Amino acid sequence: MRKALTTLLLIIIAFTAWKSYSLWPIAPCTKPIPYSLGTFDKRFGVTEQAFLKALSEAEAIWEAPLGKELFAYTPGGALKVNLIYDYRQATTEELSMIEADVKGGEAQYRALEAEYRGLKSEYAALKESYDARVADFDATNEAYEQHVESWNAGPRTSKSEFEALERERRALERQVKALDSLEDELNAKVRELNTVVGRLNALAKSLNLNVEEYNAVGATRGETFAGGTYTSDASGEYIDIFEFQSYEKLVRVLAHELGHALGLEHVGERQAIMYYLNEGEVGKLTTADMDALKTLCGVQ
Secondary structure (H helix, E strand, O other): OOOHHHHHHHHHHHHHHHHHHHHOOOOOOOOOOOEEEEEOOOOOOOOOHHHHHHHHHHHHHHHHHHOOOOOOOOOOEEEEEOOOOHHHHHHHHHHHHHHHHHHHHHHHHHHHHHHHHHHHHHHHHHHHOOOHHHHHHHHHHHHHHHHHHHHHOOOOOHHHHHHHHHHHHHHHHHHHHHHHHHHHHHHHHHHHHHHHHHHHHHHHHHHHHHHHHHHHHOOOOOOOOOOEEEEEEOEEEEEEEOOOOOOOHHHHOOOHHHHHHOOOOOOOOOOOOOOOOOOOOOOOHHHHHHHHHHHHHHHO
């Protein structure tokens, strides 16, 4: 009887030890984390196929450096990835549109500035030519008037002198016509310049208003949005994506939240995937990210 009780006690201890062991958490990086799509709001303008592609690229950011599978897309997987449209993405889209208008306006302004400089150069060349021809006309006209005065003071009987005066007069008339034509061209160029200046001023005012609008909308945003969040509680595990400006930013925010799902915390390097803001542009791990991943996974 005592032997039977001892055997039963050993079985209970063994079962208790096995049960306790089975409840221990799985060591990080030893088994792929299964994930699946949850809520998917189409107002982002992203297809499920494109979103899954972004998730695959976000996975690879963590998996490629270690050469092992850390995540696995599994329909019904416990980790739900949700795409949730709210005021955050709406504000980001509004800011993007205003920013695009500002950039387009700035490009137009620079083009107008170049046009203005070209017109001004053309006007300066015309004005220089006009002034030189006016000076030439004034000198020729003064000589003509002296010749006329001399003619009037004399006997006025020389046919050759009279014909010479007529040739001078006709030459002066041709000069006047040429000057009138050049003056019309100058005035047209001035009007063209004034039109461009008016457009430049109007565009400058518009750009300033657009910048003010951008700042006003940006102010309503408050602190920089968290593009996504990772949550693990009694109800389950979730990655919620709220906001991104481009496909590249979507991949980065997904990679960031997948990093949290692995068990990583924020790092201080601004370009890092695990920096608390989505400021970086490169879709790969930085030194700080890699160090944190190796520490988590126990890799040397």
